[in-house]
Amino acid sequence: MVKGLNAVMKKDILVMFSSPIYYIVSFIFTLICGYFFYSNVMYFNLLSIQASSDPFLSEMLNLSDMVIKPFFGNIIIITLLFIPLLTMRIFSEEKRQGTIELLFTYPISDWGCLLGKYFAVMISYVGMLLWTLPLVVLMGIIGSPDWGIVLVAYIGILLAGMGFSAFGVFCSSLTENQIISAVLTFGGLLLIWAIGWMKRLGGEIVGKVLEYISMTTHIESFSIGVLDSRDILYFLIFCSFWLYFTKKVLEQRYIKR
Amino acid sequence: MKSGQRRAIIFFSFFMFVAILVFVGLLSLRHYTRIDLTERKEHSLSDKTKKVLDKATSDIELIGFAREGMDEYNSIRRLFAAYEYYSKKIKTRLVDPTRYPSIAQKYNIKQFNTVVIQGYDRTQTVKYPNEENITNGINRLIEGKTRRIAWVKGHNERDYKDEKEKGMSILKENLEGENFEIQEINLLRERLDRSFEICFVAGPEGKFLEPEISALEEYLKEGGNLILFMEPFSDSGLGDFVKRYGIVLREDIVVDPFSKAQGGDFLLPVVVAYTEHGITRDFALATIFRTARSISVDRQINPTFDLTELAYTSKDSWAETDLENLFKGKVALEENDKRGPVCLMAIGEGRELPSDEKGAKGKLVVFGDVDFATNQFISLGGNRQLLMNTVNYLTSRFDFINIEKIHKPIQPLLLSLKQKRIIFWVSVVAIPLTVLGISLLMWLRRRPR
Known part of the structure; x- marks a missing residue:
């Protein structure tokens, strides 16, 4: 076990739950998810009515394709918008208050400190995500979704959230201003999300590299119900890179031995 | 240790770590596993296709010609992924004829959504690229008649x-x-x-x-x-x-x-x-x-x-x-x-x-x-x-190898007014308000006094 991880994690979770930001973020997150779920179901209901006079349309009516996949696609985008709000204070606040030097003088390992904070963000994120489960149960009541697709979609959202959080933690380590941290995280994630669109401009190899870096390439398999080790590993590599980078940034600035 | 030396160690260890990640990433592209968890195995190949692919003794290239961003482009890509995963002999690439007209011309492509199967010094053209047609094309290529x-x-x-x-x-x-x-x-x-x-x-x-x-x-x-x-x-x-x-x-x-x-x-x-x-x-x-x-x-x-x-x-x-x-x-x-x-x-x-x-x-x-x-x-x-x-x-x-098409179930959803209201109240009102209520309680209990 990494020394001090538990203590830092507990402390950060307590801080997170003492702040109104987390609650407001959770409330807005569930409200938007609920709204998207409702509008997807209503649109599907409308198409089902129209399909009674259009046999071509009726063949396309599939709950997984027309409700589940778009719904989880929306959740990932919402996650991309909200994760910066969870990670923005994680190091920035400590730096602003000047407690970060103190933190690194405690008898805890560097990784313990870093991972403790990271897991605190992840637990908060999972806490938010759990509120979408009633919507999935509702989906199961009104129709017969493909539960394999639902399971894989949740794994994808979780992995994407891990990646977003790791990048957010890194951005938070760069500045003591929470707003700057959130903007950096959001802008950076958006860029990484869509960098694959630039592949047309580069040559074949550059195009392939950009396509690999882009998150959209790796999220697709999760949206169609396929678990692909390449995509799982991409997110793990993504997390490892940004967490390691964060550690090096902190080492460089604060750790004096 | 001097600060210059320390910085050098930090940079060196960072680049070593990045190199390891790149290596792991490249390795993951070569050796990977796919698990299709959909109910009807929508993204897996049929046993008949697998039998045909097992017969391949040399490399076969599937070249898909489709317009990037269109649904057909994505469906060909997914199909190719399933072929490539099953057989190491299958190599695939997708070409957008509007971006690479010379490649399209080379293979005499006159319409989008065409797959050219190349190997054994022969080619086969498939006009409606689904699993049945591609597998039959591969089979003909292997048989060589x-x-x-x-x-x-x-x-x-x-x-x-x-x-x-x-x-x-x-x-x-x-x-x-x-x-x-x-x-x-x-x-x-x-x-x-x-x-x-x-x-x-x-x-x-x-x-x-x-x-x-x-x-x-x-x-x-x-x-x-x-x-x-x-x-x-x-x-x-x-x-x-x-x-x-x-x-x-x-x-x-x-x-x-x-x-x-x-x-x-x-x-x-x-x-x-x-x-x-x-x-x-x-x-x-x-x-x-x-x-x-x-x-x-x-x-x-x-x-x-x-x-x-x-x-x-x-x-x-x-x-x-x-x-x-x-x-x-x-x-x-x-x-x-x-x-x-x-x-x-x-x-x-x-x-x-x-x-x-x-x-x-x-x-x-x-x-x-x-x-x-x-x-x-x-x-x-x-x-x-x-x-x-x-x-x-x-x-x-x-x-001809007949491969049964996977038919997704037709699931119309006809909701009554009452059901619509319940869905609205549960998803847009009840769940967010519950979160808000619990949040307020927690915050009131934990807020700094």
């Missing part, structure tokens, strides 16, 4: 080498793309045997002699596939021949006012309806004919033949018999004329019979026109596809 087509000559038929408007060189190119080899045949001198998978008779003008008709008859008896393109008013002697199998060539010409309304001519009938059959399955394109004669079937004549009228013009059209007035430019539906819809294409399929019984095992397709298949008309509407569907259907029983 060049399929032969006989092209009857000697009666002033249309020439498949002719690149002019009335020629049929485009059809020839399409057939060669499907690994067919066309050979001219004179029925008086050469034997039409079953090594030819199809025999074409393209708009004959001269009369067929008795030995030639016997040769065609023998070919059908042995199980051959005959495609006849019969122009109106050309007495080639084949009318009686096809009648023996229950297909009647009528002495008329099809008039289509609908075509006139579309800016064409009365004598350019448009086929708008197709009977459900292996050739016309999922086929919804209009086909355009020129100076065509009508065809009908008579099931009483030859009960050993299954007859189907396949393609019909609109109900506003008719089959004109008063040619004198027609050529004077006077067209009107009269009593003697056959009212639309008029059939322009029919198929007769021989049943498998015990060896002591008489009858033909082959298939006979008759079109009431040849112009629709010439270079001038073949690219219009669905003409080319109807022809290629016919060829594929006729040759399918030789090596």
